[in-house]
Amino acid sequence: MTTLLNTIEHAFAKKVCVAHHDRSDELLEILHEIQKEEGFLSDAALRTISKSLNLSRAEVHGVVSFYHDFKREKQAENVIKICRAEACQAVGVNELIRDAESYYGVKLDNGGDTVSLESIFCLGNCALGPAVLYNNNLYGRVSLSEIQNMIKFNKEVQGQ
Amino acid sequence: MIVNVYVPCDAAALSVGADNVANTILKQSNGKVNIIRNGSRGMLWLEPLVEVETLKGRVAYGPVGVDDVKSLFDSNFLEGGDHSLCHGLTEEIPFFANQERLTFARVGKINPLDLNDYEANGGLLGLKNALSMKPSQIVDIIKDSGLRGRGGAGFPTGIKWETACAQPDGQKYICANADEGDSGTFADRMLMEGDPFSLIEGMIIGARAIGADKGYIYVRSEYPHAIRTLKSAIIIMEESGWLGEGINDTETNFKLSVRIGAGAYICGEESSMLESLEGKRGQVKVKPPIPAVSGMFGKPTIVNNVLTLGSVPFILAHGAKSYANFGEGRSKGTQPFQLAGDIKRGGLVEKAFGVSMEELINVYGGGTKSGRPIKAVQAGGPLGGYITPESFNVTMGYETLAKAKTMLGHGGLVVFNDTTNMLSLARYAMEFCEIESCGKCTPCRIGSVRGKETLDKIASGKNIEENIQILDDLCDLMEEASLCAMGGLTPMPVRTAMQLFPDEFTNPLIER
Numbered sequence: 001m002t003t004l005l006n007t008i009e010h011a012f013a014k015k016v017c018v019a020h021h022d023r024s025d026e027l028l029e030i031l032h033e034i035q036k037e038e039g040f041l042s043d044a045a046l047r048t049i050s051k052s053l054n055l056s057r058a059e060v061h062g063v064v065s066f067y068h069d070f071k072r073e074k075q076a077e078n079v080i081k082i083c084r085a086e087a088c089q090a091v092g093v094n095e096l097i098r099d100a101e102s103y104y105g106v107k108l109d110n111g112g113d114t115v116s117l118e119s120i121f122c123l124g125n126c127a128l129g130p131a132v133l134y135n136n137n138l139y140g141r142v143s144l145s146e147i148q149n150m151i152k153f154n155k156e157v158q159g160q
Numbered sequence: 161m162i163v164n165v166y167v168p169c170d171a172a173a174l175s176v177g178a179d180n181v182a183n184t185i186l187k188q189s190n191g192k193v194n195i196i197r198n199g200s201r202g203m204l205w206l207e208p209l210v211e212v213e214t215l216k217g218r219v220a221y222g223p224v225g226v227d228d229v230k231s232l233f234d235s236n237f238l239e240g241g242d243h244s245l246c247h248g249l250t251e252e253i254p255f256f257a258n259q260e261r262l263t264f265a266r267v268g269k270i271n272p273l274d275l276n277d278y279e280a281n282g283g284l285l286g287l288k289n290a291l292s293m294k295p296s297q298i299v300d301i302i303k304d305s306g307l308r309g310r311g312g313a314g315f316p317t318g319i320k321w322e323t324a325c326a327q328p329d330g331q332k333y334i335c336a337n338a339d340e341g342d343s344g345t346f347a348d349r350m351l352m353e354g355d356p357f358s359l360i361e362g363m364i365i366g367a368r369a370i371g372a373d374k375g376y377i378y379v380r381s382e383y384p385h386a387i388r389t390l391k392s393a394i395i396i397m398e399e400s401g402w403l404g405e406g407i408n409d410t411e412t413n414f415k416l417s418v419r420i421g422a423g424a425y426i427c428g429e430e431s432s433m434l435e436s437l438e439g440k441r442g443q444v445k446v447k448p449p450i451p452a453v454s455g456m457f458g459k460p461t462i463v464n465n466v467l468t469l470g471s472v473p474f475i476l477a478h479g480a481k482s483y484a485n486f487g488e489g490r491s492k493g494t495q496p497f498q499l500a501g502d503i504k505r506g507g508l509v510e511k512a513f514g515v516s517m518e519e520l521i522n523v524y525g526g527g528t529k530s531g532r533p534i535k536a537v538q539a540g541g542p543l544g545g546y547i548t549p550e551s552f553n554v555t556m557g558y559e560t561l562a563k564a565k566t567m568l569g570h571g572g573l574v575v576f577n578d579t580t581n582m583l584s585l586a587r588y589a590m591e592f593c594e595i596e597s598c599g600k601c602t603p604c605r606i607g608s609v610r611g612k613e614t615l616d617k618i619a620s621g622k623n624i625e626e627n628i629q630i631l632d633d634l635c636d637l638m639e640e641a642s643l644c645a646m647g648g649l650t651p652m653p654v655r656t657a658m659q660l661f662p663d664e665f666t667n668p669l670i671e672r
Contacts, residue, residue, distance in 0.1 A: 066598075087343050122344075
């Protein structure tokens, strides 16, 4: 993470803050919206938020670093969120993670450019595990070949 | 003639391809079909479950894949024709027929976003009654019903409402806790996606009871479908005058908003949730003051679980007694139990308290999906204890399960087969606490890390006896000195695993 000394306002972040009337209790919503648009939360965006909401940068950083959802770096093109909770463990998610790690050559929760694997704890699909969340779509009874299909299908859709 | 065909839009059904099935049926129907997207009936092993409306009732087909659609048309399924995937009338399937559905009465039956459908199936009746009552009368009915918090703590809902009602007039809030993070639970999600109006109705009734005019539903970000459904449901209720100023031409005002979490399990703890709702770090706060006295922004606030609030409309519609007649001992009413993990018929079973674990796991659930023997069941989410088949005669209730060294929690049951390694599950419990601890109190923040490390030492066979003693001391400390249930209950799965399967901890290196 780098700290920049310039104070150029982040236009999109400013727009979102204004839409939320600069209310600090809506900070989580603001962060979600910016991350949805940009993929991650940049220094410039956080600086703009702290100014608009009249919070210290430490306070904003405290919130961002507390929640697993918020990312400070650019994410992989395909983020596969795999449920690691007990119900999915009972139907073999640990084996699925091992297979996916070796197929894509990345480690769980450890980055990746094209594909990254991220642990998530419970997707509420506990009777149809292992469960995976990908592009905000939920998948059940997932196998490695299904993960491969999801990524392939996504590529085709984007290529059109 | 155009036939009504139901294909669920519940996230679990979508996760196994319900959208593609719905589209394929529509394409092949030559305009003879009207597709209705309902919630899930809770028979998740049959998803996608397609239902066809016939003169005799709704006929069920499942699990339907895209490739099955042609043969369904060939078998004349639009008139309820026989097929290898046909299960007869949905409501006569034993799993469904023997349930006692009060909170989930409409889930799977109706289009979740059709307010007329909701009203035609008993919706809004409770709210209409409540609008003609004094707030104290509503509180009394909830107290008499014996309804207790369905989030896990089991605190009497009526007492909570009474406390908030007794606070001086002024700004008050009501919050629905939809941060359903426990593994093995999905009832909140199913209710929000399958019958969102019932949650909203329960919240309006609660708001009137305590004098709140603002409310929030705090939904976890892992539930994108539920978030979408709730936001649409709120708009529909606003447009038809059931939310906003002067509800149904009375002086009751209520503004409701959805707030989205950001992937923190701890935000299911009420004080942490209230911090998060204020846009802060979700750190647990010391009680007292309790939220009913000083909650969101320091104002009186009631925080109730989705299932608690979802039970309120029934109670107001049919009276306290008709609810309290269900149940056993101090656990009144019904509980939506959720069967998960390695289970043949996974899904949601709403039954009165007092049903045995044996019946839920083996009769409703049908044992394991893998066909292997059951080794253990974890009740009550990641902080609940393990229980073995020898103890399955325990009845489901707050007190009975606590006595059996586990807990009701949010009503989830996760089944593990005989290949499960209990030591690695115990380690996972500590690891989960490490990842999800809010970090405020030391026993939870540091204890979980030390617990994980100690279990790693045991697993590698280092000074086993000594390390088991250290782990035991650590569990004592976490139980007694943690600020909230996260650190306080993490030892429960660890300890029960050690007590039930001591060999796996004392002889971890033996191949099993």
